[in-house]
Amino acid sequence: MAKARYIMIGGFLGAGKSTAILRLAHYLNEKGLRVGLITNDQGAGLVDTAMLHSHGFPVEEIAGGCFCCRFNSLVEAASRLSKESRPDVFIAEPVGSCTDLVASVSYPLSRIYGDNFTIAPLSVLVDPARAMRILGLESGRAFSSKVTYIYRKQLEEADLIVINKCDLLEKPGLESLRQALGSNFPGAEVLACSARCGTGLDVWFQRIATCELGGNHRMELDYEVYAEGEALLGWLNCTAEISATEAFEGDILLTALAAHIQGQLNSKEIEIAHLKMTLSPHDESGELAVINLVRNDYVPELSQSLSDPLQSGQLILNLRAEASPEELRTAVIAALHHCSEIAHLTLTIEHLEHFRPAKPTPTHRMTRIGTA
Numbered sequence: 001m002a003k004a005r006y007i008m009i010g011g012f013l014g015a016g017k018s019t020a021i022l023r024l025a026h027y028l029n030e031k032g033l034r035v036g037l038i039t040n041d042q043g044a045g046l047v048d049t050a051m052l053h054s055h056g057f058p059v060e061e062i063a064g065g066c067f068c069c070r071f072n073s074l075v076e077a078a079s080r081l082s083k084e085s086r087p088d089v090f091i092a093e094p095v096g097s098c099t100d101l102v103a104s105v106s107y108p109l110s111r112i113y114g115d116n117f118t119i120a121p122l123s124v125l126v127d128p129a130r131a132m133r134i135l136g137l138e139s140g141r142a143f144s145s146k147v148t149y150i151y152r153k154q155l156e157e158a159d160l161i162v163i164n165k166c167d168l169l170e171k172p173g174l175e176s177l178r179q180a181l182g183s184n185f186p187g188a189e190v191l192a193c194s195a196r197c198g199t200g201l202d203v204w205f206q207r208i209a210t211c212e213l214g215g216n217h218r219m220e221l222d223y224e225v226y227a228e229g230e231a232l233l234g235w236l237n238c239t240a241e242i243s244a245t246e247a248f249e250g251d252i253l254l255t256a257l258a259a260h261i262q263g264q265l266n267s268k269e270i271e272i273a274h275l276k277m278t279l280s281p282h283d284e285s286g287e288l289a290v291i292n293l294v295r296n297d298y299v300p301e302l303s304q305s306l307s308d309p310l311q312s313g314q315l316i317l318n319l320r321a322e323a324s325p326e327e328l329r330t331a332v333i334a335a336l337h338h339c340s341e342i343a344h345l346t347l348t349i350e351h352l353e354h355f356r357p358a359k360p361t362p363t364h365r366m367t368r369i370g371t372a
């Protein structure tokens, strides 16, 4: 039996992983390859799963812990997808606050399941504004040093660093970021693209479709600092049912909710990593509205809109920010109450979890492709 390909696309929260994965899935489909997608989160109820599923791709969600700590679940997810749709290529999106993916996922997959998979080089996407602040090229609000430690470690282990969102950059800015990434992380090839516009993707996609993972990624990682950095991030996942006696505009509701949450977090100087929401109407349209906010000093952006007003639907909300989970909960509940009251909506929360990610304890850790 031919081996399936395993492609993992990492990068910090909000860098554009899911957007790029959707592009890659279409690209591979057009080449006649079947694709299976695997999403992952510390909690359950993922915007990413709903968004990718709405485009018709088979998706498995691994909830309740990252790939590295739930390695066996990752393999089981791949095997379930294999039974359902026999993918030629698996594309996996790890949690955006995770690092050490080569040692804890790629090498173990290659060593233990090398007969089943070929493993692509690890791509790590960056949002240019975030990267420029972290590398000191621009001033602006940023995360604290332990969160920044994780960010830099993600880049250090990359085979390919992909500057995403190039549509937002002028040429000189792109060049200085490219140079800074190249000199700070000499082990990686630096590429640039816009997953939103579809530019610059071919070179990258060809690399990950055809090149093999390098065999000697030996990254030093202080798991204590990594755990403390992850635990500084509050995590909130919420799913709610929304209905009204008269049809309402879903896009407007999502925009108002995002603005309300942003306003509250800004007033407390809480750094937002990613606020994302989907709204799926309970009708036959199969449509989904998606909104994202990736920094405090940015605007919430609707990446998918609804063509018609809806009368009822499901809202999924995922928020990751550098704050206590309780602060996130307070902001989200206040926004839900405020917006549903103003728009005369009935809102029922079906699932709400808020927590700090637990200390990562990988199932396997291998610093070379061929030895333990």
Ligand SMILES: Nc1nc2c(ncn2[C@@H]2O[C@H](COP(=O)(O)OP(=O)(O)OP(=O)(O)O)[C@@H](O)[C@H]2O)c(=O)[nH]1
Pocket: 011, 012, 013, 014, 015, 016, 017, 018, 019, 020, 048, 095, 096, 164, 165, 166, 167, 168, 193, 194, 195, 196, 197, 274, 276, 291, 292, 293, 294, 301, 303
């Ligand atoms: N301008 C621009 N925006 C982009 C691009 N790619 C992604 N985005 C936007 O960036 C935001 C975050 O994108 P996602 O794909 O959800 O990011 P992610 O890395 O999967 O986020 P997490 O799963 O939370 O870690 C969304 O608003 C996207 O529309 C791009 O090339 N250009």
Ligand SMILES: [Mg+2]
Pocket: 017, 018, 019, 048, 093
């Ligand atoms: Mg994502």
